[in-house]
Amino acid sequence: MRRPLVLIPLVALGVVAFLAISFALARVFSANSAERAAIEALVVAQARGDGDRVAALIDGCRARPDCVAAARANAVRLRSRGAVQIVRLDPSTNFALGTADGVARVVWRTPSRLTVVQCVRVRRGGDLVHGLTVALRSLSRPIPRESSCPSAG
Numbered sequence: 001m002r003r004p005l006v007l008i009p010l011v012a013l014g015v016v017a018f019l020a021i022s023f024a025l026a027r028v029f030s031a032n033s034a035e036r037a038a039i040e041a042l043v044v045a046q047a048r049g050d051g052d053r054v055a056a057l058i059d060g061c062r063a064r065p066d067c068v069a070a071a072r073a074n075a076v077r078l079r080s081r082g083a084v085q086i087v088r089l090d091p092s093t094n095f096a097l098g099t100a101d102g103v104a105r106v107v108w109r110t111p112s113r114l115t116v117v118q119c120v121r122v123r124r125g126g127d128l129v130h131g132l133t134v135a136l137r138s139l140s141r142p143i144p145r146e147s148s149c150p151s152a153g
Helices: 002-047 051-057 065-078
Strands: 085-090 100-110 113-127 131-139
Touching (some): 002 065, 002 100
Antiparallel strands (some): 085 100, 100 113
């Protein structure tokens, strides 16, 4: 009779640990999805030629004239017809439980344009309890197709 009394708390502890780990992983994967969605919205606005929307999607960009000018210039230069397809996205970080800055590399194209490679500075914030947030900090001009993005610094 003694074994079941010891086994029940151990099983309960195992279930609680499993649920806590599952919750944490779900938050991290949610942040990864949020980063992808934010970058996709940024690239789509740019491909439509909407520099003002690009500036609005970059955290703090509207307050920096150089950022707004770069967003508009990129949008004019990269305006394309057709649906945007994300060919590859290397996220800013694969696993972050708190605040982390990083650079994502996005490769995209449209039916009327060859692939474009750009770097997006990303800040992930928040925590596991209150939720993780994603803020886009900047978007580079196109870089050569085989180039890497600089690390966040």
